[in-house]
Amino acid sequence: MECIKIDNGFICVGRVNFKCPFCGKDYNDSNDKYLNRINKSKNSITKKKCSCGNYFGITYHYNGDIASFKLTKQGE
Numbered sequence: 279m280e281c282i283k284i285d286n287g288f289i290c291v292g293r294v295n296f297k298c299p300f301c302g303k304d305y306n307d308s309n310d311k312y313l314n315r316i317n318k319s320k321n322s323i324t325k326k327k328c329s330c331g332n333y334f335g336i337t338y339h340y341n342g343d344i345a346s347f348k349l350t351k352q353g354e
Contacts, residue, residue: 296346301330307344312336325349 281288294307305326307313315324316338323337326346335347 294344296336296344298326298328298330298332299334299346299348300332301328303328303330305346312344313338 296305296307297303298305312324312326316322316336323335325333325335327333333349335349337345337347339345
């Protein structure tokens, strides 16, 4: 999370960049595509298929940052 000082305090903005945990390809959620999918899901995660052919999970951390992780067999 990045915090910026303003006149009457601070404004904090979560990071929306994440990487594939398998190949390291960069992704960006500045248009909230994945955030909306996460909010609609019951378990607060969604999965993405990378161009490397692997699926990985995506969720938002409580501080607003996005996190990506390898899925286990149960999570697929």
